[in-house]
Amino acid sequence: MSDHTTDHQADRAHTDGTHAASTADSAAAFWDERYNQSDRLWSGEPNAALVRETEGLVPGSALDLGCGEGGDAIWLARQGWRVTATDISRVALGRAAEHAAQAQVADRVDWQHHDLGASFPTGSYDLVSAQFLHSLHEMPRERILRDAAAAVTEGGTLLIVGHMGFPAWETEPHPGVDFPSPQKVLASLDLPAGQWDVLVCDTHEHSLTAPDGEPSTRTNYTVKLRRRRSDG
Template identity: 65%
Template sequence: MPHEHTTEHASEEEFWDAFYSESERVWSGKPNAALVREVAGMRPGSALDLGCGEGADAVWLARQGWQVTAVDISRAALERAARHAAEAGAAERIDYQRHDLAASFPAGVFDLVSAHFLHSPGDMPREQILRSAAAAVAPGGVLLIVGHAAPPGGQDNPHADMHLPTPREVLDSLDLEPQHWEVLRSEEHETSYTDREGNPATRTDNTLKLRRR
């Protein structure tokens, strides 16, 4: 989870640009395990990666044959993601777009819409964004939302006032018509990861996977 949102950064874009400028690489460079688990075996098509960060998920999807639209609010993140895609030989399959998802959303519909850890200590309207994500799923397509369910074990939480919703709360907030959607997965699970100091750690995350009928 990112550092505290301070008043010296007047906007979400400035905050996230500063966050990604702190080091040459913030994340591991590996795709999210939940993405690999839930998408491996799906027939590739068009994918929308919301909050793509440094681009590891987008690169993995592209290398599986997906045509990816990768979106982030941070220009610094998108520039880094584009470099990583070029190094991986995946650039031709990825369209990078900068969006403040509170104000604009990528055009079109997609066979997969993926939102991994779309949390922010700022004033990001997460529920509104996820409803837009659901609206962007093509008939027969999949919406995959993965989020934190709790702060890292054994660590102080710098964002104690940030609500981390359960899968049920996320589903209810989407306000979907049940006859048009099938719930494929709705669960909490333990995730292993390496923290920013290089130490192995675990935390509780959740996954909501839906298919538009």
């Protein structure tokens, strides 16, 4: 390899790294600003799909990716789970920690700041939950979800819930945002054959209220998998 080629690749790596850092900084700033616009952005209630799909699971260790203000993580902790919860927004994490203290489960949740495109929590977990992991900014979502699958312990559960599109009242959708089907999400995980059981891969309608107060619905999907134990 010539010195010229080496220098060129080094320059490109530096440029790519700078771009990635800039993208991460802008995404973190976007979410911090959004959370700062109100005292509470989300309801504080757990996502319905999380409640539904974890029914019957024996509480153990859980990883909540994109935890926001902590609604899911706090609910899991109340059910007896030991939770590691991550978000790109330090504002959201600060609020989540306060809410956990108020709910008297602060000792059961480890709040970690991660831009999941750049860093990922260590360890393995009995439950890994990615609820509505979408972003208007560039994000390597498929790679993040493959990292999520790799973090599931044997016998553990991977739960991915997402939107199929923008809500009906969104008049100017963002063309760069990808809303994959559950089948595409499952395929993109690139799971080793014979090591996982697909428990759910389907869509469902979610009832919600539009900004004008009228009832509406939004189509979401659920992908739920269980990692098989090596001993069968």
